[in-house]
Amino acid sequence: xxxxxxxxLPRREAxxxxxxxxxxxxxxxxxxxxxxxxxxxxxxxxxxxxxxAGITILSHxxxxxxxxxxxxxxxxxxxxxxxxxVYVAAGLYQTQDILKxxxxxxxxxxxxxxxxxxSFLPDENSLLTSTGKKVSYDYLIVATGLExxxxxxxxxxxxxxxxxxxxxxxxxxxxxxxxxxxLLTWQWFQDIKEAAKKKKLKLLYTMPHTSVKCGGVAQxxxxxSADYLKKENINAEFIYTPSGARLFGLKAIDEKLxxxxxxxxxxxxxxxxxxxxxxxxTKIAIYKHEYELKKGWDEEFQEWESIExxxxxxxxxxxxxxxxxxxxxxxxxxxxxxxxDSGHFKGWLDVDMNSLxxxxxxxxxxxxxxxxxxxxxxxxxxxxxAKVVKNNLIALITKKELASSFDGxxxxxxxxxxxxxxLAAFDYNGVVKKDQGFKNSKKxxxxxxxxxxxxxxxxxxxxxxx
Ligand SMILES: Cc1cc2nc3c(=O)[nH]c(=O)nc-3n(C[C@H](O)[C@H](O)[C@H](O)COP(=O)(O)OP(=O)(O)OC[C@H]3O[C@@H](n4cnc5c(N)ncnc54)[C@H](O)[C@@H]3O)c2cc1C
Numbered sequence: 446x447x448x449x450x451x452x453x454l455p456r457r458e459a460x461x462x463x464x465x466x467x468x469x470x471x472x473x474x475x476x477x478x479x480x481x482x483x484x485x486x487x488x489x490x491x492x493x494x495x496x497x498a499g500i501t502i503l504s505h506x507x508x509x510x511x512x513x514x515x516x517x518x519x520x521x522x523x524x525x526x527x528x529x530x531v532y533v534a535a536g537l538y539q540t541q542d543i544l545k546x547x548x549x550x551x552x553x554x555x556x557x558x559x560x561x562x563x564s565f566l567p568d569e570n571s572l573l574t575s576t577g578k579k580v581s582y583d584y585l586i587v588a589t590g591l592e593x594x595x596x597x598x599x600x601x602x603x604x605x606x607x608x609x610x611x612x613x614x615x616x617x618x619x620x621x622x623x624x625x626x627x628l629l630t631w632q633w634f635q636d637i638k639e640a641a642k643k644k645k646l647k648l649l650y651t652m653p654h655t656s657v658k659c660g661g662v663a664q665x666x667x668x669x670s671a672d673y674l675k676k677e678n679i680n681a682e683f684i685y686t687p688s689g690a691r692l693f694g695l696k697a698i699d700e701k702l703x704x705x706x707x708x709x710x711x712x713x714x715x716x717x718x719x720x721x722x723x724x725x726x727t728k729i730a731i732y733k734h735e736y737e738l739k740k741g742w743d744e745e746f747q748e749w750e751s752i753e754x755x756x757x758x759x760x761x762x763x764x765x766x767x768x769x770x771x772x773x774x775x776x777x778x779x780x781x782x783x784x785x786d787s788g789h790f791k792g793w794l795d796v797d798m799n800s801l802x803x804x805x806x807x808x809x810x811x812x813x814x815x816x817x818x819x820x821x822x823x824x825x826x827x828x829x830x831a832k833v834v835k836n837n838l839i840a841l842i843t844k845k846e847l848a849s850s851f852d853g854x855x856x857x858x859x860x861x862x863x864x865x866x867x868l869a870a871f872d873y874n875g876v877v878k879k880d881q882g883f884k885n886s887k888k889x890x891x892x893x894x895x896x897x898x899x900x901x902x903x904x905x906x907x908x909x910x911x
Contacts, residue, residue, distance in 0.1 A: 495519025498813025504909030523622020533627025793817030821855020
C-alpha cells in the first residue's frame with residue numbers, strides 16, 4: 446500500500462506539469478515560429494540522417510509542402526531516444542522504452558533510402574550512397590549527427606566498455622539503433638555497490654576536450670551514482686576530471702552545480718585534465734594536465750606580470766571509471782566540401798549560426814549535432830532549429846527573403862540527484878532566465894523530465910509539433 450502511494454504521487458505531480466509544459470511549448474511556438482503558409486512544390490529535397498534532427502525536419506516539411514518530393518537517406522531501422530540512456534543508467538527506464546521503429550516516422554510519399562551517404566558532391570548538387578547510388582537534389586538538408594572516438598584514448602577499445610570497471614553511458618550505434626551504454630552503466634552502478642562492500646573505492650568521471658552531446662551527461666552519471674550509493678550508505682571517493690576549467694561554461698549554471706555538489710561529502714573536481722591514455726589492466730588513467738602558472742599580481746595595472754603555460758602528465762589510479770569519449774563530426778561530412786576547413790569547428794558542417802544555411806552552398810541547410818555552431822547539442826536545440834530550417838528553406842524555394850533566425854537555444858537537464866535536476870537553459874546571449882519548458886523547481890523539473898519529456902519526444906518533437 447505504502448509503495449503504491451509513493452509511486453502514484455510523483456505521477457500525479459507529473460501530470461500537472463504536462464499541462465504546464467504543453468502551455469509553454471505553445472507560447473514558444475507562437476513567439477518564434479514565424480508562420481509560413483503551406484506551399485505547393487515538387488522541388489527535390491534530400492534529407493541525410495534519420496536521428497532526432499532528420500526525422501523532425503522531415504515531419505515539418507511534409508506538413509508544410511503540398512506535393513512534396515522528399516527523399517530521406519538514413520540507415521537506421523530503429524530510432525533511439527538518446528536522452529533516455531541516462532535514465533536507463535539510473536535504473537528508471539528499460540532499454541526498450543527508448544527505442545522505436547523509424548518507419549513510424551516516415552510519412553507516405555517519402556522515399557526512404559536505407560543507406561549511408563558515402564560522399565557529398567555539392568558542386569554537382571548530388572551525393573553518392575554507400576552502394577554507389579548517385580542521388581541528385583535541388584535542396585539538401587544535412588543531419589548526420591556526430592561520431593564517438595573512444596579509440597583516440599590510447600589503450601581503450603569500444604569493446605572494453607562494460608569490462609574491468611569501465612563504463613560509458615553514451616555508448617550507442619545510431620546506424621543500427623543499438624543503445625547499450627545505459628544498461629552497461631546501470632550494471633556498473635551494481636558492480637560498484639558490490640565492490641564497495643570490500644573497500645573504499647575511487648571513482649573517476651572524465652570529460653573530453655571536444656564538443657559533446659548534452660554537456661552535462663558526465664556529471665549526471667557522477668551525481669546519480671553518488672546518490673545511488675548514498676542511499677545504500679556507501680561512501681566512495683568521486684573525482685570529476687574535465688578537460689575544461691568549470692563544471693559548466695555559463696557562470697550561473699556553474700554556481701548552481703557547485704552548490705549541488707555540496708550535498709555529497711566526497712566529490713572533488715580536477716579541472717584541465719584530459720584523458721589521453723588508460724591502462725585497463727592496472728587501472729591507471731593518464732591525463733594531460735594543462736594549466737597557467739601566474740606570477741606577480743600588479744595592483745596598478747590589475748594584471749599578472751607573467752603567465753606561463755604548463756603541461757604535465759598526471760596518472761590517477763581508480764577502481765571504476767566512467768568515460769565520455771571525444772566526439773567529432775561524422776566522417777562523410779568532415780571529409781567533404783561542406784565542412785569547415787579551419788578553426789575550432791574544423792570538420793563540422795559549415796552553416797551560418799543564425800540562418801542555418803550553408804555558408805557557401807545556398808541550397809544546403811543543416812541542423813542537429815553536426816552543425817559547427819557554438820553551444821548546445823540537445824533536443825530542444827533541434828526543435829527550434831527545425832522551424833528555422835523549414836522557414837528558410839521555404840523562403841528560398843519561393844524566392845523570398847530568409848524568414849527565420851536561430852537564437853542558439855538549448856536546454857540540458859542536469860540530474861544532480863535522484864528526484865532533482867538543475868535545468869541549464871541558454872542561448873547565444875547566455876542563460877535563459879525564464880525557461881519556457883519547465884516550472885523551474887528542482888523536483889518538478891525532474892518529474893517533468895522523467896515522465897513527460899519522453900512521450901512528448903515521440904508524439905510531438907519527432908512529429909514536428911513542438
Ligand atoms: C547519453 C546521452 C544523453 C543525452 N541527454 C540529453 C538530454 O538530457 N537532453 C537533450 O536534449 N539531449 C540529450 N542528448 C543529446 C541528443 O540526444 C542529441 O543532441 C540529438 O539526439 C542529436 O540528434 P541528431 O539528429 O543531430 O543526431 P543523431 O540523433 O545522432 O542522428 C544522426 C543520424 O545520422 C545518421 N548518419 C550518420 N552518418 C550518416 C551518413 N553518412 N549518411 C546517412 N545517415 C547518416 C546516423 O545513422 C544517425 O541516425 C543526449 C545524448 C546522449 C547520447
